[in-house]
Amino acid sequence: MDPKFNGEWSAFEITMVKSLIASHNANNNYADGTNQKHNNIMNQLQAWFPLKEKRQVIKLYSELVVEMTMQAGQSGNQSMVAINNLVNGNYGTPVEHPTMDNMDMSLASLTGKKPEAMRMVEEAPQQQVIIPQQERRHKRLLWTTEEHRQFLRGLHVYGHGDWKNISRHFVTTKTPVQVSSHAQKYFLRVERTTEKQRFSINDISLNDATPWVHNNSSTRETLAFAGSAYNPNGHGSSSELATMNNLAQAWSPFLYSAGQASSSQATSWISQQMGASSAALTLEGDGSQMAWTGDQQGDFLPEQSMDIDNMY
């Protein structure tokens, strides 16, 4: 790995980002091309690393895209075109601005774009699905398995009740109200685990090794839950340390290869690796920014390559 990343990102984090990019590159189901893909990736990265500065995330993402493109055998020119599309035209709205911050300069140096065109708005546009109310009554948008998983991840990180942040950072295609509504039905479903029920998307947990195929065609069956995706201890957690702990919980199924351990085992494992208390997390920066230091996380990477799509 390029040593220039070492100061800000651990090998573990870099591998995570690479896997995410690869998984999205392999996904051709983007109706509007790279715009949605890029926004999804950026939203995902910001959700994964809420304590990183946005410019850091963008910078790492940009450089990894170039690196991965190079490794894929594409020409450097193609890489520049790709990264131009990613960091400029397809993410945020370029607007004129009299000043340039470091992020802009960094991106400009990467892409060769004129600084004026590189200025991004502070917040990426949310991909809320806007449907006329009248039409919405008749066209319901079912939650996809991926959206549900994102919901569960957000639940782990932000805890119960923070639907706004879950919507903003995890399930970017749903409004907070929609997330809240989904959570309401989800918790009702979880409470009825002993009953015989039809398959529901709410039966999917973060730890399911083999995702359910949501085709609404399943028959009645006794559902086996791979593990409780809902952590009651995460209720109302809002502090940064709590967020970090919850983040670790959210990642535990990922770190602990799905299908090899139960949820409790995974939680135990990550607790051991990261320390049972937040004290094990070394904080960097001025307090407003925290980061996992060293390569502790990287040292614990599974031997096998990571597959984001199958890690939950």
Next chain:
DNA sequence: AGGCGTGCTTAGGTCTCCAA
């Protein structure tokens, strides 16, 4: 036709912010 899962709407309660 009825049951069930799901998404949406809405009323009511709670919390936060801010000006007086």
Next chain:
DNA sequence: TTGGAGACCTAAGCACGCCT
């Protein structure tokens, strides 16, 4: 400190679509 306004969350109910 207090009261109002706005934002947010929760609970409940309704409607839609699929399955038995």
